[in-house]
Amino acid sequence: MNPKWWKESVVYQIYPISFMDSNGDGIGDLRGIISKLDYLQDLGVDVIWVCPIYKSPNHDNGYDISDYCDIMDEFGTMGDFDLLLKEIHLRGMKLMMDLVLNHTSHKHAWFLDSRRSKDDPKRDFYIWRKGKGGGPPNNWESYFSGSVWEYDQETDEYYLHLYSKYQPDLNWENPQVIEKLHEMVAWWLKKGVDGFRFDAIAHIVKQQGLPDAENPHQRPTVRAYEMFSNLDDVHTLLQNLYDKVLYFYDIMTVGETSGLGPEEALDYVGDGRRELNMTFQFEHMFLDAASAGSGKWDAVPWSLIELKKIMSNWQIVLHNRGWNANYLCNHDQPRAVSRFGDDVVCRVPSAKMLATFIHTLEGTPYIYQGEEIGMTNVAFDSIDEYRDVETLNYYEEKRSQGVSEEEIMRAVHKKSRDNARTPMQWDATENAGFTTGDPWLSVNSNYMEINVVRAVKDHDSIFHYYKKLIQLRKKHKVIVYGEYKLLLPLHEEIYAYTRTLENEQLLIILNFFGREPVFEMPEEMDPQGMELLISNFEPKKGEDLTRLKLRPYEARVYLKRL
Structure with missing residues:
Protein backbone atom coordinates (compact mmCIF):
# COMPACT_ATOMS: atom_id res chain seq x y z
CA MET A 1 0.00 0.00 0.00
CA ASN A 2 2.92 2.34 0.75
CA PRO A 3 0.94 5.25 2.28
CA LYS A 4 1.93 8.81 1.33
CA TRP A 5 0.27 12.13 2.13
CA TRP A 6 0.00 13.04 -1.53
CA LYS A 7 -1.84 9.80 -2.28
CA GLU A 8 -4.45 10.70 0.34
CA SER A 9 -4.82 14.31 -0.82
CA VAL A 10 -7.37 16.01 -3.06
CA VAL A 11 -5.92 18.70 -5.33
CA TYR A 12 -7.69 21.88 -6.43
CA GLN A 13 -6.30 23.58 -9.54
CA ILE A 14 -6.38 27.37 -9.76
CA TYR A 15 -5.96 29.25 -13.02
CA PRO A 16 -5.00 32.55 -11.34
CA ILE A 17 -5.91 35.01 -14.09
CA SER A 18 -9.51 33.73 -13.95
CA PHE A 19 -9.95 32.90 -10.26
CA MET A 20 -10.49 36.14 -8.33
CA ASP A 21 -9.52 39.76 -8.97
CA SER A 22 -8.80 41.79 -5.84
CA ASN A 23 -8.07 45.22 -7.35
CA GLY A 24 -10.58 45.73 -10.16
CA ASP A 25 -8.19 45.51 -13.12
CA GLY A 26 -10.08 42.56 -14.60
CA ILE A 27 -7.27 40.09 -13.93
CA GLY A 28 -7.24 37.50 -11.16
CA ASP A 29 -4.35 37.83 -8.71
CA LEU A 30 -2.68 36.43 -5.60
CA ARG A 31 -4.63 38.60 -3.18
CA GLY A 32 -7.77 37.32 -4.86
CA ILE A 33 -6.71 33.74 -4.17
CA ILE A 34 -5.98 34.62 -0.54
CA SER A 35 -9.51 36.04 -0.19
CA LYS A 36 -11.00 32.67 -1.21
CA LEU A 37 -8.86 30.30 0.88
CA ASP A 38 -11.61 29.86 3.48
CA TYR A 39 -13.90 28.66 0.67
CA LEU A 40 -11.32 26.08 -0.43
CA GLN A 41 -10.76 24.98 3.16
CA ASP A 42 -14.51 24.53 3.55
CA LEU A 43 -14.61 22.43 0.38
CA GLY A 44 -12.05 20.18 2.05
CA VAL A 45 -9.20 20.12 -0.46
CA ASP A 46 -5.66 19.43 0.74
CA VAL A 47 -3.43 20.81 -2.01
CA ILE A 48 -3.81 23.96 -4.12
CA TRP A 49 -2.11 23.76 -7.50
CA VAL A 50 -1.58 27.25 -8.87
CA CYS A 51 -0.86 27.65 -12.59
CA PRO A 52 2.21 29.81 -13.43
CA ILE A 53 2.42 33.09 -11.56
CA TYR A 54 6.01 33.96 -12.52
CA LYS A 55 7.10 37.13 -14.32
CA SER A 56 5.88 36.82 -17.89
CA PRO A 57 4.86 38.87 -20.93
CA ASN A 58 1.82 36.58 -20.92
CA HIS A 59 1.72 35.44 -24.52
CA ASP A 60 0.56 32.02 -23.30
CA ASN A 61 -1.06 32.96 -19.99
CA GLY A 62 2.07 32.63 -17.90
CA TYR A 63 3.53 29.50 -19.47
CA ASP A 64 6.10 31.82 -21.07
CA ILE A 65 8.31 32.70 -18.08
CA SER A 66 10.67 35.67 -18.24
CA ASP A 67 11.89 35.40 -14.62
CA TYR A 68 11.49 32.22 -12.59
CA CYS A 69 12.16 34.01 -9.29
CA ASP A 70 9.72 36.90 -9.56
CA ILE A 71 5.95 37.34 -9.76
CA MET A 72 3.95 38.56 -12.76
CA ASP A 73 3.08 42.22 -12.21
CA GLU A 74 -0.63 41.59 -12.82
CA PHE A 75 -0.71 38.94 -10.10
CA GLY A 76 1.05 40.94 -7.38
CA THR A 77 4.41 40.85 -5.64
CA MET A 78 6.68 38.31 -3.99
CA GLY A 79 5.33 39.66 -0.71
CA ASP A 80 1.85 38.67 -1.84
CA PHE A 81 3.14 35.22 -2.69
CA ASP A 82 4.78 34.81 0.72
CA LEU A 83 1.49 35.78 2.35
CA LEU A 84 -0.42 33.32 0.15
CA LEU A 85 1.92 30.49 1.13
CA LYS A 86 1.64 31.40 4.81
CA GLU A 87 -2.17 31.57 4.72
CA ILE A 88 -2.44 28.25 2.88
CA HIS A 89 -0.23 26.56 5.48
CA LEU A 90 -2.16 28.17 8.36
CA ARG A 91 -5.28 26.44 7.06
CA GLY A 92 -3.58 23.05 6.94
CA MET A 93 -3.36 23.00 3.15
CA LYS A 94 -0.36 22.77 0.83
CA LEU A 95 0.75 24.70 -2.27
CA MET A 96 1.92 23.08 -5.51
CA MET A 97 3.59 25.36 -8.05
CA ASP A 98 3.29 24.95 -11.83
CA LEU A 99 6.78 25.01 -13.31
CA VAL A 100 7.82 25.15 -16.96
CA LEU A 101 11.26 23.63 -17.53
CA ASN A 102 11.02 22.91 -21.26
CA HIS A 103 11.06 26.52 -22.40
CA THR A 104 11.15 30.13 -21.27
CA SER A 105 9.75 33.38 -22.61
CA HIS A 106 11.56 35.08 -25.47
CA LYS A 107 11.89 37.98 -22.99
CA HIS A 108 13.88 35.92 -20.44
CA HIS A 161 10.06 26.36 -30.08
CA LEU A 162 7.70 23.39 -29.68
CA TYR A 163 4.97 25.82 -28.62
CA SER A 164 4.67 29.47 -29.70
CA LYS A 165 7.52 31.52 -31.13
CA TYR A 166 7.46 33.44 -27.85
CA GLN A 167 8.46 30.24 -25.99
CA PRO A 168 11.97 29.17 -27.10
CA ASP A 169 12.98 25.69 -25.90
CA LEU A 170 15.84 25.41 -23.44
CA ASN A 171 18.83 23.27 -24.35
CA TRP A 172 18.98 20.51 -21.73
CA GLU A 173 22.21 19.21 -23.26
CA ASN A 174 23.96 22.21 -21.72
CA PRO A 175 25.13 21.45 -18.12
CA GLN A 176 24.90 25.16 -17.26
CA VAL A 177 21.19 25.17 -18.09
CA ILE A 178 20.65 22.16 -15.84
CA GLU A 179 22.58 23.77 -12.99
CA LYS A 180 20.61 27.02 -13.26
CA LEU A 181 17.28 25.19 -13.27
CA HIS A 182 18.28 23.05 -10.28
CA GLU A 183 19.22 26.19 -8.35
CA MET A 184 15.86 27.75 -9.17
CA VAL A 185 13.85 24.68 -8.10
CA ALA A 186 15.79 24.55 -4.82
CA TRP A 187 15.11 28.27 -4.28
CA TRP A 188 11.34 27.70 -4.34
CA LEU A 189 11.57 24.64 -2.11
CA LYS A 190 13.53 26.62 0.46
CA LYS A 191 10.68 29.15 0.46
CA GLY A 192 8.42 26.32 1.60
CA VAL A 193 6.38 25.28 -1.43
CA ASP A 194 5.03 21.74 -1.21
CA GLY A 195 5.53 20.46 -4.72
CA PHE A 196 5.55 21.03 -8.45
CA ARG A 197 3.52 20.22 -11.51
CA PHE A 198 6.14 20.02 -14.26
CA ASP A 199 4.69 21.38 -17.48
CA ALA A 200 5.66 19.72 -20.81
CA ILE A 201 8.38 17.78 -18.98
CA ALA A 202 8.28 14.94 -21.53
CA HIS A 203 9.74 17.27 -24.18
CA ILE A 204 12.96 18.45 -22.56
CA VAL A 205 15.04 16.05 -24.70
CA LYS A 206 15.04 16.15 -28.51
CA GLN A 207 16.34 13.44 -30.83
CA GLN A 208 20.02 13.79 -31.64
CA GLY A 209 20.61 15.56 -34.95
CA LEU A 210 17.04 16.92 -35.10
CA PRO A 211 16.23 14.93 -38.29
CA ASP A 212 13.22 15.46 -40.54
CA ALA A 213 10.13 13.42 -39.68
CA GLU A 214 8.89 10.80 -42.11
CA ASN A 215 5.37 9.88 -43.30
CA PRO A 216 4.71 12.96 -45.46
CA HIS A 217 0.95 12.26 -45.59
CA GLN A 218 0.52 12.99 -41.88
CA ARG A 219 0.63 16.33 -40.14
CA PRO A 220 4.20 17.07 -38.97
CA THR A 221 3.02 17.43 -35.35
CA VAL A 222 1.97 13.78 -35.37
CA ARG A 223 4.91 12.34 -37.25
CA ALA A 224 7.56 14.34 -35.39
CA TYR A 225 6.09 13.70 -31.94
CA GLU A 226 8.31 10.74 -31.10
CA MET A 227 11.39 12.83 -31.84
CA PHE A 228 10.79 15.18 -28.92
CA SER A 229 8.67 13.23 -26.45
CA ASN A 230 9.51 10.81 -23.63
CA LEU A 231 13.00 10.01 -24.91
CA ASP A 232 15.25 7.92 -22.66
CA ASP A 233 17.41 10.82 -21.53
CA VAL A 234 14.37 12.53 -20.00
CA HIS A 235 14.52 9.91 -17.24
CA THR A 236 18.23 10.44 -16.68
CA LEU A 237 17.65 14.19 -16.30
CA LEU A 238 14.69 13.75 -13.95
CA GLN A 239 16.60 11.30 -11.76
CA ASN A 240 19.41 13.82 -11.61
CA LEU A 241 16.95 16.52 -10.52
CA TYR A 242 15.50 14.18 -7.90
CA ASP A 243 18.85 13.08 -6.48
CA LYS A 244 20.33 16.57 -6.30
CA VAL A 245 17.27 18.63 -5.30
CA LEU A 246 13.87 16.98 -4.79
CA TYR A 247 15.06 14.12 -2.56
CA PHE A 248 15.70 16.48 0.35
CA TYR A 249 12.07 17.64 0.63
CA ASP A 250 8.80 15.85 1.41
CA ILE A 251 6.96 17.17 -1.61
CA MET A 252 4.46 16.18 -4.30
CA THR A 253 5.42 16.05 -7.98
CA VAL A 254 3.30 15.46 -11.06
CA GLY A 255 4.45 15.55 -14.67
CA GLU A 256 2.63 16.50 -17.84
CA THR A 257 3.62 13.56 -20.05
CA SER A 258 1.32 13.13 -23.01
CA GLY A 259 1.67 10.23 -25.43
CA LEU A 260 2.15 7.50 -22.83
CA GLY A 261 0.40 4.32 -21.86
CA PRO A 262 0.56 3.06 -18.27
CA GLU A 263 3.55 0.74 -18.79
CA GLU A 264 5.61 3.65 -20.17
CA ALA A 265 4.36 5.88 -17.35
CA LEU A 266 5.96 3.50 -14.84
CA ASP A 267 9.30 4.73 -16.17
CA TYR A 268 8.38 8.06 -14.56
CA VAL A 269 6.35 7.06 -11.51
CA GLY A 270 7.27 3.44 -10.75
CA ASP A 271 8.24 2.76 -7.14
CA GLY A 272 11.96 3.30 -6.78
CA ARG A 273 12.35 5.24 -10.04
CA ARG A 274 13.40 8.47 -8.25
CA GLU A 275 11.60 10.70 -10.73
CA LEU A 276 7.96 11.77 -10.20
CA ASN A 277 5.09 10.82 -7.87
CA MET A 278 2.51 10.73 -10.67
CA THR A 279 1.88 11.86 -14.23
CA PHE A 280 -1.12 13.20 -16.09
CA GLN A 281 -2.16 10.73 -18.76
CA PHE A 282 -3.97 12.04 -21.85
CA GLU A 283 -5.46 8.96 -23.48
CA HIS A 284 -8.99 9.72 -22.28
CA MET A 285 -8.64 13.32 -23.46
CA PHE A 286 -8.54 12.13 -27.08
CA LEU A 287 -11.67 9.95 -26.88
CA ASP A 288 -13.75 12.55 -28.73
CA ALA A 289 -11.03 13.62 -31.19
CA ALA A 290 -10.62 12.36 -34.76
CA SER A 291 -6.90 11.95 -33.99
CA ALA A 292 -4.45 12.79 -31.22
CA GLY A 293 -2.80 16.21 -31.17
CA SER A 294 -4.05 18.55 -33.90
CA GLY A 295 -7.09 16.37 -34.56
CA LYS A 296 -8.63 17.50 -31.28
CA TRP A 297 -10.75 20.07 -33.15
CA ASP A 298 -12.45 17.37 -35.24
CA ALA A 299 -14.90 16.09 -32.64
CA VAL A 300 -16.28 12.56 -32.87
CA PRO A 301 -18.71 10.73 -30.55
CA TRP A 302 -16.90 9.11 -27.64
CA SER A 303 -17.44 5.57 -26.41
CA LEU A 304 -17.95 4.53 -22.79
CA ILE A 305 -16.45 1.13 -23.58
CA GLU A 306 -13.28 2.87 -24.77
CA LEU A 307 -13.22 5.05 -21.64
CA LYS A 308 -13.45 1.90 -19.51
CA LYS A 309 -10.59 0.27 -21.40
CA ILE A 310 -8.33 3.28 -20.96
CA MET A 311 -9.07 4.01 -17.32
CA SER A 312 -9.07 0.32 -16.31
CA ASN A 313 -5.69 -0.20 -17.94
CA TRP A 314 -4.20 2.67 -15.94
CA GLN A 315 -5.85 1.47 -12.73
CA ILE A 316 -4.64 -2.11 -13.09
CA VAL A 317 -1.11 -1.53 -14.37
CA LEU A 318 -0.20 1.12 -11.78
CA HIS A 319 -1.73 -0.66 -8.77
CA ASN A 320 1.03 -1.29 -6.19
CA ARG A 321 3.61 -0.17 -8.78
CA GLY A 322 3.01 3.56 -9.27
CA TRP A 323 0.30 6.17 -8.76
CA ASN A 324 -2.42 7.79 -10.89
CA ALA A 325 -3.44 11.43 -11.20
CA ASN A 326 -7.17 11.41 -11.98
CA TYR A 327 -8.93 14.28 -13.75
CA LEU A 328 -11.58 15.09 -16.36
CA CYS A 329 -10.78 18.73 -17.06
CA ASN A 330 -8.11 21.36 -16.54
CA HIS A 331 -7.01 24.72 -17.98
CA ASP A 332 -6.33 23.11 -21.38
CA GLN A 333 -9.52 21.04 -21.71
CA PRO A 334 -13.24 21.70 -22.13
CA ARG A 335 -15.48 21.66 -19.07
CA ALA A 336 -16.14 18.08 -17.92
CA VAL A 337 -19.91 18.40 -17.55
CA SER A 338 -20.21 19.80 -21.09
CA ARG A 339 -17.95 17.12 -22.55
CA PHE A 340 -18.81 13.93 -20.68
CA GLY A 341 -22.13 14.86 -19.07
CA ASP A 342 -25.22 16.88 -19.99
CA ASP A 343 -24.90 20.60 -19.33
CA VAL A 344 -28.46 21.40 -20.44
CA VAL A 345 -31.07 19.00 -19.01
CA CYS A 346 -29.08 17.02 -16.40
CA ARG A 347 -26.24 19.36 -15.45
CA VAL A 348 -26.44 18.75 -11.69
CA PRO A 349 -26.82 14.94 -11.64
CA SER A 350 -24.26 14.43 -14.44
CA ALA A 351 -21.72 16.70 -12.73
CA LYS A 352 -22.18 14.72 -9.51
CA MET A 353 -21.83 11.43 -11.37
CA LEU A 354 -18.56 12.54 -12.98
CA ALA A 355 -17.28 13.71 -9.59
CA THR A 356 -18.11 10.29 -8.13
CA PHE A 357 -16.11 8.68 -10.92
CA ILE A 358 -12.92 10.71 -10.41
CA HIS A 359 -13.04 10.52 -6.61
CA THR A 360 -13.55 6.74 -6.40
CA LEU A 361 -10.70 5.67 -8.68
CA GLU A 362 -7.31 4.72 -7.25
CA GLY A 363 -5.10 7.79 -7.53
CA THR A 364 -5.08 11.43 -6.49
CA PRO A 365 -8.22 13.30 -7.66
CA TYR A 366 -7.86 16.75 -9.21
CA ILE A 367 -10.64 19.35 -9.16
CA TYR A 368 -10.38 22.20 -11.65
CA GLN A 369 -11.74 25.55 -10.45
CA GLY A 370 -15.49 25.78 -11.03
CA GLU A 371 -15.85 22.04 -11.54
CA GLU A 372 -17.23 21.81 -7.99
CA ILE A 373 -20.17 24.06 -8.93
CA GLY A 374 -20.74 22.56 -12.38
CA MET A 375 -19.40 25.38 -14.57
CA THR A 376 -19.96 24.73 -18.28
CA ASN A 377 -18.40 25.45 -21.65
CA VAL A 378 -18.95 28.90 -23.10
CA ALA A 379 -20.16 29.71 -26.63
CA PHE A 380 -19.07 33.23 -27.54
CA ASP A 381 -20.65 34.55 -30.75
CA SER A 382 -17.48 36.01 -32.22
CA ILE A 383 -13.86 34.88 -32.44
CA ASP A 384 -12.99 38.39 -31.22
CA GLU A 385 -14.16 37.36 -27.74
CA TYR A 386 -11.62 34.54 -27.51
CA ARG A 387 -8.12 35.00 -26.05
CA ASP A 388 -6.48 31.55 -26.30
CA VAL A 389 -3.53 31.58 -28.72
CA GLU A 390 -4.20 28.00 -29.84
CA THR A 391 -7.82 28.85 -30.65
CA LEU A 392 -6.93 32.01 -32.54
CA ASN A 393 -4.27 30.20 -34.57
CA TYR A 394 -6.73 27.41 -35.41
CA TYR A 395 -9.31 29.97 -36.54
CA GLU A 396 -6.86 31.78 -38.84
CA GLU A 397 -5.56 28.51 -40.29
CA LYS A 398 -9.04 27.21 -41.08
CA ARG A 399 -10.26 30.51 -42.53
CA SER A 400 -7.22 30.56 -44.84
CA GLN A 401 -8.27 27.07 -46.00
CA GLY A 402 -11.75 28.31 -46.87
CA VAL A 403 -13.58 26.61 -44.00
CA SER A 404 -16.83 28.38 -43.12
CA GLU A 405 -17.13 30.59 -40.05
CA GLU A 406 -20.03 28.48 -38.77
CA GLU A 407 -18.05 25.23 -38.94
CA ILE A 408 -15.00 26.73 -37.25
CA MET A 409 -17.02 28.24 -34.42
CA ARG A 410 -18.76 24.90 -33.79
CA ALA A 411 -15.36 23.35 -33.17
CA VAL A 412 -14.23 26.32 -31.05
CA HIS A 413 -17.33 26.09 -28.87
CA LYS A 414 -16.60 22.43 -28.18
CA LYS A 415 -12.83 22.40 -27.77
CA SER A 416 -11.35 25.86 -27.15
CA ARG A 417 -9.15 26.10 -24.08
CA ASP A 418 -11.06 29.27 -23.19
CA ASN A 419 -13.99 27.03 -22.17
CA ALA A 420 -12.10 26.36 -18.94
CA ARG A 421 -10.67 29.87 -18.65
CA THR A 422 -13.76 32.02 -18.30
CA PRO A 423 -13.75 33.75 -14.90
CA MET A 424 -14.80 31.84 -11.80
CA GLN A 425 -18.48 32.40 -11.05
CA TRP A 426 -18.67 33.54 -7.44
CA ASP A 427 -22.11 35.17 -7.23
CA ALA A 428 -24.96 36.69 -9.25
CA THR A 429 -23.61 40.26 -9.27
CA GLU A 430 -22.04 41.84 -12.34
CA ASN A 431 -19.19 39.78 -13.82
CA ALA A 432 -20.11 36.95 -11.42
CA GLY A 433 -18.30 38.72 -8.57
CA PHE A 434 -14.95 37.98 -10.23
CA THR A 435 -14.03 41.64 -10.77
CA THR A 436 -15.38 45.16 -10.39
CA GLY A 437 -13.66 46.08 -13.65
CA ASP A 438 -13.72 44.68 -17.19
CA PRO A 439 -12.71 40.99 -17.10
CA TRP A 440 -9.79 39.95 -19.30
CA LEU A 441 -12.09 37.26 -20.75
CA SER A 442 -15.88 37.55 -20.69
CA VAL A 443 -17.81 35.72 -18.00
CA ASN A 444 -20.06 32.85 -19.05
CA SER A 445 -23.59 34.25 -19.36
CA ASN A 446 -25.05 31.49 -17.15
CA TYR A 447 -23.44 32.88 -13.97
CA MET A 448 -26.80 33.99 -12.54
CA GLU A 449 -27.76 30.34 -12.23
CA ILE A 450 -24.33 28.77 -11.69
CA ASN A 451 -22.30 30.43 -8.93
CA VAL A 452 -20.64 29.70 -5.60
CA VAL A 453 -23.05 31.64 -3.37
CA ARG A 454 -26.01 29.76 -4.75
CA ALA A 455 -24.20 26.41 -4.54
CA VAL A 456 -23.10 26.89 -0.92
CA LYS A 457 -26.65 27.81 0.17
CA ASP A 458 -28.19 24.76 -1.54
CA HIS A 459 -27.32 21.66 0.47
CA ASP A 460 -28.25 19.43 -2.48
CA SER A 461 -25.81 21.25 -4.77
CA ILE A 462 -22.81 19.92 -6.67
CA PHE A 463 -20.56 21.79 -4.20
CA HIS A 464 -21.93 19.92 -1.17
CA TYR A 465 -21.72 16.65 -3.08
CA TYR A 466 -18.00 17.28 -3.64
CA LYS A 467 -17.60 18.05 0.06
CA LYS A 468 -19.15 14.71 0.96
CA LEU A 469 -16.95 12.83 -1.55
CA ILE A 470 -13.83 14.42 -0.05
CA GLN A 471 -14.97 13.62 3.49
CA LEU A 472 -15.62 10.00 2.55
CA ARG A 473 -12.15 9.74 1.04
CA LYS A 474 -10.61 10.88 4.33
CA LYS A 475 -12.73 8.41 6.30
CA HIS A 476 -12.32 5.25 4.21
CA LYS A 477 -8.85 4.05 3.20
CA VAL A 478 -10.42 1.70 0.68
CA ILE A 479 -11.31 4.75 -1.46
CA VAL A 480 -7.64 5.73 -1.55
CA TYR A 481 -5.82 2.40 -1.71
CA GLY A 482 -8.39 -0.23 -2.72
CA GLU A 483 -7.64 -2.47 -5.70
CA TYR A 484 -9.79 -1.74 -8.76
CA LYS A 485 -11.78 -4.38 -10.66
CA LEU A 486 -13.97 -3.55 -13.67
CA LEU A 487 -17.49 -4.98 -13.93
CA LEU A 488 -19.64 -5.12 -17.09
CA PRO A 489 -16.80 -4.19 -19.47
CA LEU A 490 -19.03 -4.25 -22.57
CA HIS A 491 -22.01 -2.34 -21.19
CA GLU A 492 -22.47 0.79 -23.30
CA GLU A 493 -24.13 2.94 -20.62
CA ILE A 494 -23.08 1.72 -17.18
CA TYR A 495 -19.56 2.01 -15.78
CA ALA A 496 -19.29 -0.20 -12.67
CA TYR A 497 -16.31 -1.37 -10.67
CA THR A 498 -15.21 -2.51 -7.24
CA ARG A 499 -12.41 -1.31 -4.99
CA THR A 500 -11.14 -3.79 -2.40
CA LEU A 501 -8.79 -3.30 0.56
CA GLU A 502 -8.40 -5.98 3.23
CA ASN A 503 -11.92 -6.64 4.59
CA GLU A 504 -13.68 -3.73 2.87
CA GLN A 505 -15.09 -3.48 -0.62
CA LEU A 506 -16.67 -0.60 -2.54
CA LEU A 507 -19.16 -1.09 -5.35
CA ILE A 508 -19.38 1.93 -7.65
CA ILE A 509 -22.24 2.11 -10.18
CA LEU A 510 -22.31 4.98 -12.68
CA ASN A 511 -24.87 5.65 -15.40
CA PHE A 512 -22.94 7.79 -17.91
CA PHE A 513 -25.95 8.74 -20.05
CA GLY A 514 -29.47 10.12 -19.95
CA ARG A 515 -31.36 6.85 -20.37
CA GLU A 516 -32.47 4.38 -17.67
CA PRO A 517 -30.49 1.14 -18.00
CA VAL A 518 -30.77 -1.72 -15.50
CA PHE A 519 -27.72 -2.67 -13.43
CA GLU A 520 -27.67 -6.39 -12.76
CA MET A 521 -25.63 -7.43 -9.75
CA PRO A 522 -22.93 -9.97 -10.72
CA GLU A 523 -23.72 -13.43 -9.38
CA GLU A 524 -20.55 -13.56 -7.28
CA MET A 525 -21.59 -10.42 -5.37
CA ASP A 526 -24.06 -10.58 -2.47
CA PRO A 527 -26.06 -7.35 -1.97
CA GLN A 528 -26.74 -8.23 1.65
CA GLY A 529 -24.99 -5.87 4.05
CA MET A 530 -24.20 -3.22 1.43
CA GLU A 531 -24.23 0.30 2.90
CA LEU A 532 -24.99 3.21 0.55
CA LEU A 533 -22.21 5.75 1.15
CA ILE A 534 -23.26 8.35 -1.40
CA SER A 535 -25.62 8.79 -4.32
CA ASN A 536 -26.77 11.71 -6.45
CA PHE A 537 -30.41 10.53 -6.12
CA GLU A 538 -32.50 9.44 -3.17
CA PRO A 539 -32.79 5.63 -3.27
CA LYS A 540 -36.26 4.27 -4.02
CA LYS A 541 -38.13 2.40 -1.31
CA GLY A 542 -38.08 -1.36 -1.63
CA GLU A 543 -35.78 -1.40 -4.63
CA ASP A 544 -34.06 -4.64 -5.63
CA LEU A 545 -30.29 -4.21 -5.69
CA THR A 546 -29.87 -7.32 -7.82
CA ARG A 547 -31.72 -5.55 -10.66
CA LEU A 548 -31.37 -1.81 -10.19
CA LYS A 549 -33.04 0.52 -12.68
CA LEU A 550 -30.83 3.59 -12.82
CA ARG A 551 -32.04 7.13 -13.38
CA PRO A 552 -30.29 9.40 -15.94
CA TYR A 553 -26.68 9.98 -14.83
CA GLU A 554 -27.26 8.19 -11.52
CA ALA A 555 -24.24 7.40 -9.35
CA ARG A 556 -24.08 5.09 -6.34
CA VAL A 557 -21.27 4.00 -4.06
CA TYR A 558 -21.81 1.08 -1.69
CA LEU A 559 -19.53 -0.18 1.08
CA LYS A 560 -19.49 -3.77 2.25
CA ARG A 561 -17.40 -5.38 4.95
CA LEU A 562 -16.20 -8.78 3.78
Missing part, protein backbone atom coordinates in the same frame (compact mmCIF):
# COMPACT_ATOMS: atom_id res chain seq x y z
CA ALA A 109 17.32 37.41 -19.81
CA TRP A 110 18.94 34.15 -20.90
CA PHE A 111 17.28 34.31 -24.30
CA LEU A 112 17.96 38.01 -24.77
CA ASP A 113 21.65 37.20 -24.29
CA SER A 114 21.42 34.07 -26.40
CA ARG A 115 20.04 35.79 -29.48
CA ARG A 116 22.47 38.72 -29.26
CA SER A 117 25.40 36.91 -30.81
CA LYS A 118 26.56 33.44 -31.85
CA ASP A 119 29.52 33.96 -29.50
CA ASP A 120 27.48 34.94 -26.44
CA PRO A 121 28.12 32.65 -23.42
CA LYS A 122 24.37 31.93 -23.25
CA ARG A 123 23.98 31.15 -26.95
CA ASP A 124 23.88 27.43 -26.15
CA PHE A 125 21.17 27.87 -23.49
CA TYR A 126 18.70 27.45 -26.37
CA ILE A 127 18.56 25.37 -29.57
CA TRP A 128 19.86 27.30 -32.58
CA ARG A 129 20.44 25.94 -36.09
CA LYS A 130 21.19 27.21 -39.58
CA GLY A 131 18.40 26.97 -42.14
CA LYS A 132 18.24 24.23 -44.75
CA GLY A 133 17.43 24.71 -48.44
CA GLY A 134 16.19 28.23 -47.90
CA GLY A 135 13.86 27.18 -45.10
CA PRO A 136 13.76 25.86 -41.52
CA PRO A 137 16.28 23.26 -40.25
CA ASN A 138 13.64 20.48 -40.28
CA ASN A 139 9.94 19.87 -40.94
CA TRP A 140 8.65 19.61 -37.36
CA GLU A 141 5.45 21.49 -36.63
CA SER A 142 4.61 23.45 -33.49
CA TYR A 143 1.74 22.52 -31.17
CA PHE A 144 0.35 25.98 -31.93
CA SER A 145 0.55 25.54 -35.74
CA GLY A 146 3.38 26.39 -38.13
CA SER A 147 7.03 25.40 -37.94
CA VAL A 148 8.83 24.80 -34.63
CA TRP A 149 11.55 27.07 -36.02
CA GLU A 150 11.61 30.86 -35.89
CA TYR A 151 14.09 32.75 -38.04
CA ASP A 152 16.12 35.40 -36.21
CA GLN A 153 17.63 37.99 -38.52
CA GLU A 154 20.13 39.22 -35.92
CA THR A 155 22.32 36.10 -36.24
CA ASP A 156 20.85 34.57 -39.41
CA GLU A 157 19.80 31.37 -37.60
CA TYR A 158 16.62 29.68 -36.37
CA TYR A 159 15.67 28.87 -32.78
CA LEU A 160 13.43 25.94 -31.83
